[in-house]
Amino acid sequence: MVIAVASGKGGTGKTTIAVNLALTLERDMPVQLLDCDVEEPNAHLFLHPLLDVSEKVALPVPVIDQSKCNGCGRCSEICAFNAIIAIGTHVMVFPELCHGCGGCSRFCPVSAISEEPREIGVVESGRAGQIEFVQGRVNVGNPLAPPVVRAVKSKIDARQVKVVIIDAPPGTSCPVVASLKDSDFCVLVTEPTPFGLNDLVLAIDVVKELDIPFGVVINRSGLGNKDLLTYCRREKVPVLLEIPFDRRYAACYARGGRLVEEFPELKEAFWGLWRRIRALATTGQTEFRGPS
């Protein structure tokens, strides 16, 4: 089962939920954790994985053979991203704008364009305790995160692993969609503030568009106001777990600690979260009864 942990708003506790859920389950079943927040991956700060494999993620970008190019300008007509521009007989390539679609080389009438890989990021994998860990990192200055996300997700090992947990980036645009796509369930983490509610509603639109069953975790409950709970009740959005605001939890997070190892009440709470996810994802029922 692939469980994505997402949120519209940043800083609501996606990584906290993803990491602590993985730590809760690791002794009882094979777990894989994928950090798909490739712009700012943070799960490693809590899990300290031993990363023994590192693979480059590259996009194929065009290289012009000037001896063959006749300056017809077809490539720059084809390119939808302004990554290749013909000025007179001179053709210029802007690799950082290239999406790697291959259009220019495919349609060049004189076969003057070949492709070479351009590194845009890296995928690292290894283990943290029993957890199989994979993370992506987009190179600083490179705008294109989704190909790195897809490279991380290509490491999903559905046959060996029972639970795959995806730590998604914040927001609602393409890197989020790339992270969430094809998940079996999505946990949306939010907080009881107007920002948290506003961005939760946007995130719910995304998971509905992608047709993924979902539920909500309310972090720092007790702060802010009641509008979030009222919304969830009215819209019949399942609230999977509420984690109260507690300075001790905040301090544990700040230094990179693990909530479920320091606070037994939270370990219990994360087991409850897992049971509810499993019930909602597999049967569609809202309550699961029986042993874990």
Place this chain on the structure above:
Amino acid sequence: MRELLVISGKGGTGKTSLVGGFAVLAENKILTDCDVDAADLHLLLKPTVRETREFYGSKKAVLDHERCTGCGVCVQACRFGAINMGKGRGNTKVQIDPISCEGCAVCSHACPWGAIAMKDNLSGYWFISDTPYGPLVHARLGVAEENSGKLVTRVRREARSIAEDQGLDYIITDGPPGIGCPVISSISGVDLALIVTEPTVAGTHDMERILELARHFDTKTMVCINKYDLDEGKAEEIERYCRDEGIQVAGKIPFDEEVVNALARGLPAVAPADNGFNQREGKASKAIRELWMKVSSYLK
């Protein structure tokens, strides 16, 4: 006219709360929200929308089933896995997934039957609004859409033109999280990027990545440590790091439930001057005021 961008790398460090405070404190400015896929600044500034404009990002491939023969050339041509052969036969087989479509148009050029057209795609809206604190340019990217960078560029262009027309002194921008495409579009050409961090392992890690991005684009930076007293040791580490890197820590804001309470009421964390703030101003509000003094004196 000077442009200030507030960014953080990590989400949820307090960018929008700070910009809300600056909205109260700064004079003669325009505000922009460049977090176009999860915009929140409007929740504090209560804008009255004056103009709504449509935003067309990239085009999307649309199949004409009448012309399609199901030959599958497009399926091979698409590198984004957006075109698949479904279960149907002949011209009903081919399916294009608009969410995966990158808008590159390779399929449309490759199709021997002219069955794929590239259609304009309404990807969102952007707005020019009035707020009690001055004009605001903001946007709403459609659900699961691409091209957030282009929309950011659109918002910034509009804000600049308004600022020039009205002779405004500042453009103050609430930036997106991360270091990707919308952040890169937000940072180019600003006079100062104020980086909001928090004293956590994640806050520190993400601040280092966003500082690297700012260096890459040769942007002047200052750092603000929000909720610094949640872990004073970590806050000191951040200060040390900034000192070593030659970056000014322009402010340290204490954790103050008043900020959350104000937010819960939909108000900026800083009370307007005519509200008797000096009598009972909270500690965070005071720190934001001092921060704005430092930032604005740099921008002058």
